[in-house]
Amino acid sequence: MSEHQNNEELRGSSNMISEMEPNEQQLVSLVEVEDAELARNATQSKSQGQLIRRRFVHHKPAIISAIILVFITVVAFTSIGFAGIPGWWNQSYVKSGTIVNGGVPTLSLLPTWLGGSGIAFGAHPFGQDSTGKDYFALVMRGTQKSIIIAVVVGAVATVIGAIVGALAGYFRGWVDEVLMRITDLFIVIPLLVLAAVLAQMVGNKSGSIFALAFVLGILTWTGLARLVRGEILSLREREYVAAAQAMGSTTSRVIFKHLLPNTVGVIVVNATFAIAGAILLETSLSYLGFGVQAPETSLGLLISEYQNAFTSRPWLFWWPGMIIVAIALSVNFLGDGLRDAFDPRQTSKAKRRKKKELA
Numbered sequence: 001m002s003e004h005q006n007n008e009e010l011r012g013s014s015n016m017i018s019e020m021e022p023n024e025q026q027l028v029s030l031v032e033v034e035d036a037e038l039a040r041n042a043t044q045s046k047s048q049g050q051l052i053r054r055r056f057v058h059h060k061p062a063i064i065s066a067i068i069l070v071f072i073t074v075v076a077f078t079s080i081g082f083a084g085i086p087g088w089w090n091q092s093y094v095k096s097g098t099i100v101n102g103g104v105p106t107l108s109l110l111p112t113w114l115g116g117s118g119i120a121f122g123a124h125p126f127g128q129d130s131t132g133k134d135y136f137a138l139v140m141r142g143t144q145k146s147i148i149i150a151v152v153v154g155a156v157a158t159v160i161g162a163i164v165g166a167l168a169g170y171f172r173g174w175v176d177e178v179l180m181r182i183t184d185l186f187i188v189i190p191l192l193v194l195a196a197v198l199a200q201m202v203g204n205k206s207g208s209i210f211a212l213a214f215v216l217g218i219l220t221w222t223g224l225a226r227l228v229r230g231e232i233l234s235l236r237e238r239e240y241v242a243a244a245q246a247m248g249s250t251t252s253r254v255i256f257k258h259l260l261p262n263t264v265g266v267i268v269v270n271a272t273f274a275i276a277g278a279i280l281l282e283t284s285l286s287y288l289g290f291g292v293q294a295p296e297t298s299l300g301l302l303i304s305e306y307q308n309a310f311t312s313r314p315w316l317f318w319w320p321g322m323i324i325v326a327i328a329l330s331v332n333f334l335g336d337g338l339r340d341a342f343d344p345r346q347t348s349k350a351k352r353r354k355k356k357e358l359a
Helices: 002-019 022-043 048-057 060-079 135-171 173-188 191-206 209-217 222-235 239-246 251-288 299-305 315-342 345-358
Strands: none
Touching (some): 060 135, 135 209, 135 299, 135 315, 191 209, 239 251, 251 299, 299 315
16 A cells, blocks of 8 residues: 555656756756765764774875884784794894804895895895894894884873873963973973983983883973863863763863863874884984993894994894884874874865866
């Protein structure tokens, strides 16, 4: 019965359309098309997380950078082992050995049909240092330490910056003035000089890379604090914040439950940039002798120790340098992808560019 009624309604609507003028028929057709488009979009609506994930996946440089970063991290932590867990690489970064063929790298990536030696990894793919240590193991050990320092620095700087920015933006008044003046003081003092002094003091006392990372973290939070403060200043005027305050929510609940979660885009993006900056800062400090100290090692310390071998054995300089560049660029591109994914305006910009290209 219902199917018969639907058919009758369709016949009636088609008869009505046929009796209309051509312009009216075209207008009705356009309205029907738009209604169908709206209905389809309503059934295919996506959550905020799905939209962010979709925009990030479509950012090809970020995806490629994420793959490179994961590959470097996995190889570094599985090759020589970590925290007592043995790795798959049979050479040690501690034991010296007999120098073979002048310590030249045995890694070959050029096929024989192109005039190379063929695809081969060899016993010492990155070569050997002056004492006969396997340089691949040494570089992987340095990569481990540099990644750990960068992640800890990024975490510490993110936590401090988010809390300081949230408190300054929410309370305003004298709290904002005090916190922002402290932030300005950290910004005015040259970062490298202050980091070198504090890192040297902490390094001589503890010798721990975690202590060094914590010191660098408490020096690099200022940029995020200013950004979070700006976001909180605008968010605190929203209706849901006023509603939470009217319902008797505590200050800490309003800040950590309602305000900070809405700044997660800014926080995540700047956390990635903090990690990239920490890699370069640690490299600079270790190169100058104020960062990681022996017997520990890092990529920056390896460059510093073997800088004199640049002309005679350049691979001792290039391998850690190339990994530093690869990690820093990968994290930066990853941050760009996250920024575009969390920024909803990027979708409309992309659509406008596509329409211009089609036009």
